[in-house]
Amino acid sequence: MPDLAPPIDDRLLHFDTDGSPRLLAAREHESGRVVFPAPGDADPDRYEAIVLPQEGRLWSWTVQRFRPKSPPYAGPEAFEPYAVGYVALGDTVIVEGRLTGAALDGFAIGMPMRLVSESFTLQNGEQRTTFAFAPTEKTA
Amino acid sequence: MSGVYIVGAGIHPFGRTPERTGLQQGVFAVRQALGQAGLDWRDIQFAYGGSDAAGKADTMVSELGLTGLPFINVANGCATGGSAMFGAYSAIKSGEFDLGIAIGFDKHPRGAFDPKPAEWGLPDWYGETGLMLTTQFFAMKIQRYMAMHGITNATLAAVAEKAFANGVLADHAWRREPVDAETILASNMVSDPLTKFMFCSPAEGAVALIFASEAKAKSLGLPAVRLRAAAVRSRPPGSFEVFSPALDIERGPSPTNIASRAAYEMAGVGPEDVDVAQLQDTESGAEIMHMAENGFCADGEQEAWIAQGRTRIDGTLPVNTDGGCLACGEPIGASGLRQVYENYVQLTGQAGARQVPGDPRIGYSHVYGAPGVSAVAVVERA
Numbered sequence: 105m106p107d108l109a110p111p112i113d114d115r116l117l118h119f120d121t122d123g124s125p126r127l128l129a130a131r132e133h134e135s136g137r138v139v140f141p142a143p144g145d146a147d148p149d150r151y152e153a154i155v156l157p158q159e160g161r162l163w164s165w166t167v168q169r170f171r172p173k174s175p176p177y178a179g180p181e182a183f184e185p186y187a188v189g190y191v192a193l194g195d196t197v198i199v200e201g202r203l204t205g206a207a208l209d210g211f212a213i214g215m216p217m218r219l220v221s222e223s224f225t226l227q228n229g230e231q232r233t234t235f236a237f238a239p240t241e242k243t244a
Numbered sequence: 245m246s247g248v249y250i251v252g253a254g255i256h257p258f259g260r261t262p263e264r265t266g267l268q269q270g271v272f273a274v275r276q277a278l279g280q281a282g283l284d285w286r287d288i289q290f291a292y293g294g295s296d297a298a299g300k301a302d303t304m305v306s307e308l309g310l311t312g313l314p315f316i317n318v319a320n321g322c323a324t325g326g327s328a329m330f331g332a333y334s335a336i337k338s339g340e341f342d343l344g345i346a347i348g349f350d351k352h353p354r355g356a357f358d359p360k361p362a363e364w365g366l367p368d369w370y371g372e373t374g375l376m377l378t379t380q381f382f383a384m385k386i387q388r389y390m391a392m393h394g395i396t397n398a399t400l401a402a403v404a405e406k407a408f409a410n411g412v413l414a415d416h417a418w419r420r421e422p423v424d425a426e427t428i429l430a431s432n433m434v435s436d437p438l439t440k441f442m443f444c445s446p447a448e449g450a451v452a453l454i455f456a457s458e459a460k461a462k463s464l465g466l467p468a469v470r471l472r473a474a475a476v477r478s479r480p481p482g483s484f485e486v487f488s489p490a491l492d493i494e495r496g497p498s499p500t501n502i503a504s505r506a507a508y509e510m511a512g513v514g515p516e517d518v519d520v521a522q523l524q525d526t527e528s529g530a531e532i533m534h535m536a537e538n539g540f541c542a543d544g545e546q547e548a549w550i551a552q553g554r555t556r557i558d559g560t561l562p563v564n565t566d567g568g569c570l571a572c573g574e575p576i577g578a579s580g581l582r583q584v585y586e587n588y589v590q591l592t593g594q595a596g597a598r599q600v601p602g603d604p605r606i607g608y609s610h611v612y613g614a615p616g617v618s619a620v621a622v623v624e625r626a
Binding site: 112113115116129137138139140141144163164165166167168169170172173175176177178179186188189190192195196197198199200201202208209213224226234 | 358359360361367368369370371372373374375376377380383384385387388391432433434435436437488489490491492493
């Protein structure tokens with residue numbers, strides 16, 4: 105298992121024993137609707153806790169080319185543009201996240217994607233782990 | 245129930261006015277509206293007003309006069325202006341009042357908005373990891389729309405080019421220099437596929453609209469438009485909104501779709517009857533998508549429409565005749581009322597160099613904002 109920094113929010117993701125990340129969500133009993141992130145105080149009479157599939161297809165994407173304002177952004181002052189996208193995870197839900205594993209212009213709608221863990225450096229230099237999506241086929 | 249008329253309108257120029265607070269800009273717009281209509285503040289029986297970030301509208305009475313009128317503050321995010329107008333519309337329509345005013349104003353700091361996750365019911369990580377930006381939402385919505393419906397970058401640029409060309413002709417616009425499509429495409433990429441010149445900026449400005457009952461409008465004899473519909477709608481299931489960590493797999497209509505439908509029904513007109521439209525253009529892709537969401541064309545037809553110049557001032561459906569948000573900037577509380585101001589000016593034939601030819605009769609305005617709210621108004625030349 106790789107040595108991972110603590111999750112940025114332990115209600116957001118867990119790690120399997122092999123270190124692969126799992127996103128935590130909830131399914132509303134009555135409607136079957138999947139809610140991500142899981143509501144903070146999910147009432148078990150209303151919601152069932154679920155983990156989301158780890159693979160899906162890119163639904164849309166863009167690139168964040170300027171440093172977001174802090175707060176709320178907690179990343180370091182030195183800024184590198186990053187890709188962001190929505191990934192449709194099977195027939196559960198379409199999740200927004202950072203994209204990694206390809207050049208900034210290397211993403212296309214419909215591309216197969218998988219969930220990966222992504223290390224995130226806070227302004228004070230501390231490390232956290234968050235999630236991202238990467239193309240399933242390795243792009244050189 | 246009375247018919248509802250707009251009998252006067254005032255505007256404080258949009259852009260940046262360091263010497264005036266947002267509230268002072270609001271007072272300026274009220275005085276201009278009253279002055280042009282030959283009315284006095286004492287004639288006004290009620291007021292609805294608001295800003296998103298520039299203070300409490302009702303404190304304006306200390307400048308305008310302590311007449312004791314009921315003054316309702318409205319705070320409804322991006323639909324603040326639209327909601328103030330909805331209040332005025334309902335107050336006149338009920339028959340309770342026959343002359344009132346709706347005011348929207350704002351003043352935002354430079355740069356993108358910096359929302360706090362907790363205020364939007366979102367966990368901190370969403371903001372901390374750099375996902376909570378309106379610019380990303382708009383970019384991803386148009387990115388997918390372009391892929392699904394064959395819209396090109398050239399069309400994005402054409403929309404912005406038209407906005408700046410129209411802004412040159414509008415006294416109240418912020419950006420008053422033309423910018424050509426090549427420059428727009430070559431400007432800094434902000435969030436792919438949208439460049440700097442394809443995005444509007446937060447700004448300052450104020451608008452005041454005077455509302456009257458049918459009988460009052462007749463007795464005043466002022467240039468007027470009849471407000472045939474005012475609809476505000478929040479998001480239905482399956483819509484795609486700003487600040488969404490996830491979207492439902494089962495996709496649904498947008499708040500614009502349902503506000504638009506409600507407004508057409510209320511007004512008894514269809515999109516084919518509209519002579520001039522002001523559509524939310526937070527960025528140039530938004531104008532393109534909102535053409536279809538408001539029923540003016542089918543998805544994908546925008547590519548040909550815009551190439552043919554159909555949305556220009558001399559086209560078959562002029563869109564954003566004062567340059568919209570792209571040329572005027574977006575003071576949140578004032579932006580929706582600016583659109584109605586522009587339709588009032590167009591339908592009463594007072595638009596000068598940007599006047600839509602052919603005596604336009606029906607004007608349509610549409611505002612959209614976070615967290616999924618849309619307001620539509622339909623006005624008709626009286």
